[in-house]
Every structure is written in C-alpha cells, then in structure tokens.
Amino acid sequence: MAFEPGTPQGAGALLTVSPEKTCFLDASDSSDVDEGLLDDLELNPFDGLPYSSRFYELVKQREKLPIWKTKYVFLESLVRSQIVVVSGGAKCGKSSQIPQWCAEYCLSVNNRHGTVVCTQVQKQTAVWLPMRVADEMDVNIGHEVGYVVPFENCCTNETILRLRSVSTDVLLAFLKDILLARPELKVVLITPPELSDKLLAYYGCVPLIQVEHPHSAEVVYAPCIQRDPFLAAIRLLFEIHHSQEKGDIVVFLACEQEIRRAFEMIHQESIHMNPALGELHPIPIYPHCSLPYYMPYDGLAHTGTGHRRNVVLTSSHGEALVWINNLHFVIDIGLERRKVFHSNLKSHKINTYPLSDYIMTFSTGKMFCLYPEEVTQTEMKIFLTPKVQESNLTSMVLFLKRMDIAGLGHCEFINRPDPESLMQALEDLDYLAALDNDGNLSEFGIIMSEFPLDPQLSKSILAACEFDCVHEMLTLAAMVTAPSCFLDSPMDTDDAKLRRRMKFLHPAGDHFTLINIYREYTQRRKNNIGLYIVERWCQDHLLDYTALETARVIRGELLDIMKRLELPVSEPAFGTDENVLNIKKSLLSGYFMQIARDVDGLGNYIMLIHKQVGQLHPDSGYFLNHIIPEWILFHEFSVADRSCIRIATEISPELFMQMVPQYYFSNLPPSESKQILEKASECRTTNAAAEDRSENQDTVTEEETSSAPEQRCLIQ
Known part of the structure; x- marks a missing residue:
C-alpha cells in the first residue's frame, strides 16, 4: 500500500x-x-x-x-x-x-x-x-x-x-x-x-x-544493462528452477502486459519440462485490477511443499500483495511502465522508468538485479512522480466540489497537482454541465458525483435517462469500467481472432459489441450450465472471464445507485434502430470531447481537440473487419509505441453538432475537421429551416382550405 x-x-x-x-x-x-x-x-x-x-x-x-x-x-x-x-x-x-x-x-x-x-x-x-x-x-x-x-x-x-x-x-x-x-x-x-x-x-x-529491519539477503547485480530485461528475467527464472535450489520465486516486471506474457511462457514451458524438476506454478498478480477477483492470499500464504515451486509474477506496485513464507529468490528488472495523463492532449502516454525499488528488503535468499549496481545511483529513482501530478484530475475535482471544498489552488497538498491540470479539470466539468455560473456544483453535477465513475461516463448515464436507453448504458458503463474483456493469443492471426469474435461484432461500433458480449455472457450464466463451462466458453472466444464477472458486479452496483437516486431505468430495447441512435446520443452527451476523424482513408485518425494522430486498437471490430469509418467517438486514446484508440463507434457530423455544447465547439482550435463540422451544422440548420417553412406552408394551406368553405358559408 x-x-x-x-x-x-x-x-x-x-x-x-x-x-x-x-x-x-x-x-x-x-x-x-x-x-x-x-x-x-x-x-x-x-x-x-x-x-x-x-x-x-x-x-x-x-x-x-x-x-x-x-x-x-x-x-x-x-x-x-x-x-x-x-x-x-x-x-x-x-x-x-x-x-x-x-x-x-x-x-x-x-x-x-x-x-x-x-x-x-x-x-x-x-x-x-x-x-x-x-x-x-x-x-x-x-x-x-x-x-x-x-x-x-x-x-x-x-x-x-x-x-x-x-x-x-x-x-x-x-x-x-x-x-x-x-x-x-x-x-x-x-x-x-x-x-x-x-x-x-x-x-x-x-x-x-x-522499525529496524535487518536484511541478510544476497544481492547480485548484472554486469551490464540488459538488451531485453524481460527475456533475461525469464531465462534466469528457468536457470534457477533447473538448478533445483529450493524456494519460491518472485519476478518483478515492468507492466501487466509483461505479467501476462510471462505467465503464458512459463505455462507453455512447464508442459515440456522434465517432471523430475518439479512443478513450476506461475501466479500472476495484477496490482491495478479494478476489482478483487485476483486473490493471492489463499494461494500464497502457505509454505511451498513437495516438488511444487510458486513463481509470483507482478510489477513493483504488487509488492504489498506478495506474502510467501518460502520466498527465496527475487528477480527485479528495474523498470516500470506506467500511464501518465496529459491534460492538454486528453490522453495517456505510456512511459518506461528505471526504478530502484526497496523490494529487495527481505531477510533471506538471493536478490537478482538485472542492472549494474552503479546504475542505481546514476539513473534510478526510489520514488517516481506522485500520481496526483500525472493523472486526470476531473474525478478528484468533482469529489472535492461535492465535499464543498473551494479554492483548490490554495489547498495544502503534500504533493501539489499541476495548476494547468486543475484548470483543465474545472473546464471539463463546466463543459459537462456539472458546474453552475458561480463555479459550484450544479444539480446535475451533484447527481453525477453519486456515481463512482469517470464524470464523462456519469453524464452519459444521466443522458440515457432522457433518451430512454438506461438499461443498455448501464451495461456499457460496466464493460468500459471493468478491465478489458479481450484476451490475446499469440497463436491466433487477425483472421482467426475475427472468426472467434464474429458473432459479437456489431455494425454500429465497438460500444455495441461490448453490449453484445455482456448479454451473451449473462445469458449463459442464467442457463445454469456451470461456471467451468462458462469459463471454457470465454476461453474459446478469447474473452476474460474475470473481467466479465467484474462487469456484472459493477452493473449491479450502478443499478442500485440508479434506484437509490430514484432515476428511471428503461426496459431493454437493444437491437432497434431507435435504440442504437439513442445510445449514440447518450454517448455523445458525455464524450463529445473525444472525437476523431480519418484524414486519409487509411485509418489514421486525427483528434478533434489537438493534432495527435492515432489508429484503431487491434481489438476493435472495425480493425478486424478492415472498416474505416470517417468520424468516430472513442473511449480512450493512449500515446504509446503505437498510438491506439480503444473502443470506437461511428458517428455522423450532423449528430455530433446536434449534441455538442456550442460553447465547447466555439472554443475548439481552427482545423479542417472543425470546418467540416461547421458546414454540416450549416446544412443541418438550412434543412431544418426548410422543413419549418414547408410545415408552415402546409399549415397555412390547410387553414386556407379549411377556412374557405366557412367564409363562403358566411357570405351566403
């Protein structure tokens, strides 16, 4: 902790x-x-x-x-x-x-x-x-x-x-x-x-x-910087196991992706390993899992016995979750990958930091540091920048406003947030109609603060009350809040992945695909076919059972909040054209700040609020089907090795201009995308005016037609 x-x-x-x-x-x-x-x-x-x-x-x-x-x-x-x-x-x-x-x-x-x-x-x-x-x-x-x-x-x-x-x-x-x-x-x-x-x-x-804490563990440093620290850690792990020295192992990796990758590699290698060496039992611990379905305590508290060797795979943040009595080896790659939020880009960037941690403070055994000792003094940091200085502060500011705490810039934070990030958070809440003219929480903002969600997602749920699609929006909110339900298989090509997920893909976009997946999952649970069969079904379709179960719990909690607040919950209507349109309107009500346009027909999307370019995530149904919609609303944009847009749904410029707050749109910097949207707005206004004139003419004609006989009768 x-x-x-x-x-x-x-x-x-x-x-x-x-x-x-x-x-x-x-x-x-x-x-x-x-x-x-x-x-x-x-x-x-x-x-x-x-x-x-x-x-x-x-x-x-x-x-x-x-x-x-x-x-x-x-x-x-x-x-x-x-x-x-x-x-x-x-x-x-x-x-x-x-x-x-x-x-x-x-x-x-x-x-x-x-x-x-x-x-x-x-x-x-x-x-x-x-x-x-x-x-x-x-x-x-x-x-x-x-x-x-x-x-x-x-x-x-x-x-x-x-x-x-x-x-x-x-x-x-x-x-x-x-x-x-x-x-x-x-x-x-x-x-x-x-x-x-x-x-x-x-x-x-x-x-x-x-607290005095004497340590007698032997620390072994690498003679030079490793070209691939991850593979070096895996090789050392197998060397330790083949040496047949007793004791469990903890491997500290850079991120959750490496934890999953290591788990698969150890699992595959264990199948072909000499049984005389004993069982190698990998235990992944994901410290940032949204809900506690990865429970390490029961599996780790006991002392390893027989020929079974536990191998705990985690990142530096998971150290507090590791409690093994038989721990004898620690392997540390000395790196950490973490998300840093850039308020000006409204996106996360994945940064890799050299991290000299204090995870070596255990009393016995060996600590293998896969970096030279001199690097710990020249390049590594014991502690990184506090998260409050590199996170999206919108939820935090909404919470503080709800607690009636004013003057955020004057609060005595032990680690002061970036003033620009605080101002950006206040501006975003204003765009979401969460603040009144005095900068205090509006009635709408008070209701938004009741949901333990990102404010944009809370706004979409409340908008769904107006558009009569709350049932579907609660499902969608649960799915995007839970960890990603998609699993990667190194053995599958994109075509094989498409075949496994074809039944779930929805032509309206990824948000609707997530609703399809959740509906199919909950239906199978209701059929009482057994959790083992449900888990097997998830594996066959490259879906994460734990993530889907997490989403089910989250949806239940959100539904309880809706009932407590006495907000209306619509009847299921998923699949109708009207419902699809209403869901898009609800999403746009909260996520109008997350719009992108394909600029070259090749899937290179430029963000509406800045000039960053990204591509659809490989899990996107559009990516798998080789479809490139021109305008999309997206849930997350991450600047990493490959700038990825996660969970995208096609929208039209006309629908965007119908739902976007005008004072937000007027503050957007000039761009080609903004010009296209302005033209769409002008066309929409012109068409609306023409329709009004046509309706007025029809009304006048009807009135003249209906009044003419009466006039003739009066004249007679």
Missing part, C-alpha cells in the same frame, strides 16, 4: 482512529498474559468467542516480525499524541500489524468499539490486506473487519476495522483542519524511511517510530 499514489508498493498507509474510550486490551500478545489468570478458553474480545488454535499459531509468526518490537512504544505514542508516524521498510509487518493495534486501542472495557479506518491507494491491497488481518485477529471478514472499494462494500455497522481505497493525496490535503476540529481523532501515518522526513516537515513535531 502507498502513502502517496506516486510511490510504489508497500510505501505506507493512513489510519484514522476514533476511539470511544482510551482503554487498551491486549488481545493478541498471549505470551505476556499470566496463564494462571485465564480460564481454560480465552475469549476473543472482538467477537466474544474462544480463540482458535490457528490464532495462536499466527501469533507466534507475528512475534517474529520486525515491527513487533515497537508495539508498546507505538501504543504509548498513540495515547499521548494525535499524530504518529511509523517508518519501516517493506515486509517489516507495519501494514498488517499497525491496524490491529489501533483496533485493540479502540477496544473499551465494556466491549464497545471505536472505529479504525485504514486507507489504501490500490484496490487490490484494500481487499487482500483485511483478509489477512481478519485471519490474524481470528474474526470474520465482513463483520469485525471489512473493506470498502468502488462497487463493493464488505462492511456492516458493527465493523471495527475498515480498509478503504482512496486518494491519500487528497485526504492529507485537508487532514490538518480536520484534526483541529476533531481532537478525539487520531492519525497514524505508515511510511517507508525515504518519506518520513517529508511527513515530519509537513506535520511538524510528531512522534516518529522507526
């Missing part, structure tokens, strides 16, 4: 403790309790039930953690101070033990509970960590310990310890004022040693608890 979004894995956390009383009962350290004073069955004060035998086993493991020696020093500091900073390296136990000690601090003598909230940046950590904590506390997940992440709330009113995924940069910006207003509130900041000075400077004179 990360104290700031820009820091890598395991960097820290923020805990807020709101005790009803300051009495502390030591519920976990049974070694310090006089057994003669206890009954035969010691009761867990959190749920009133006897401790299980597993609890005592886990206590012995917890006592070996470096953080354990600081327990009572920490508790004394928590009693005396409102803010406590805990500094320690990775794997010292701070992420799992500190929340439990805070919960124990909140436990009163009459078994009434205060509340402990632990914030995490990554959703995966906010789900995995409470599972582990609940296991160590000997309580049930979802009762005494729970978590809250977008689209999932695993808590009750009785939950003592809650973990949430939030932006700690935003939270810390206002924490000083909150602490002044609530003296009973206590805050614990968990951080790596490299950030402790920055926190102390930000908060002033507060207690600092430093």
